Amino acid sequence: MASASVQIAGSARTGQLLLACVTEHGSAAHSYATSQKLLSGPDASRNLADLIHFLSTLHGLHPGVVDHAAARVVDPDARDWIEDAATAFAAERFYLTRLAVAAGPVPSTPGAADSDNAVRGQAHALEMLAQSERNGCALGAAIAVALDWQYVRSALDAAAIRFGVEVQPYDAAQPERLRRLADSFADSPSTQRALLFGAQQILIQHYGLWDLLEARQQAREG
Secondary structure (H helix, E strand, O other): OOOOOOOOOOOOOHHHHHHHHHHHHOHHHOHHHHOHHHHOOOOHHHHHHHHHHHHHHHHOOOOOHHHHHHOOOOOHHHHHHHHHHHHHHHHHHHHHHHHHHHHOOOOOOOOHHHHHHHHHHHHHHHHHHHOOOOOOHHHHHHHHHHHHHHHHHHHHHHHHHHHOOOOOOOOOOOHHHHHHHHHHHOOOHHHHHHHHHHHHHHHHHHHHHHHHHHHHHHHHHO
16 A cells, blocks of 8 residues: 655645645545556446445445544634534435445455455555544545545446446535645644654545445456
């Protein structure tokens, strides 16, 4: 799985670093997320079904990352956003459920047991991040999920069109609002490090999921 490193630069604001990390190390940086094989190739239905079911394991259950983080955030500005985000992700879970029903079963894939174990490990890692007691870590994790989800959503919306599910709006990724929130929340170097660490680790897990899905697609082709 991929790794990422966020450099803490004294001249860079926290929000700027966070947005750059999402762009450079998250779903937007993985070629499979926008590939023809996933979105429109002859096996796209199977590949998209794979994506939907594995995302359902990571983000389809309640409480999710944002819900866990909401239980730990007390900063008023952060609470305003995270309550909105929790509502948005309740809708995303419903969207995933509808897509999973429409897509049908998980496609048969060599090495399925190893894949299942890997994604369960990822789900556990996300849960631990979102429940971290380190001030800023859970919020960073929630912000990263919300921002990275806009890139995940591009593939999910392609799946919705393919499987005849109405595409739903998604508005929890608000880069300017989240940039300002990260800047105001990270009022010390330790809080900045914790917030960026939580975000970074979420992006590592998301990038790793794309690696796993691409490997599964290649195994089915083989």
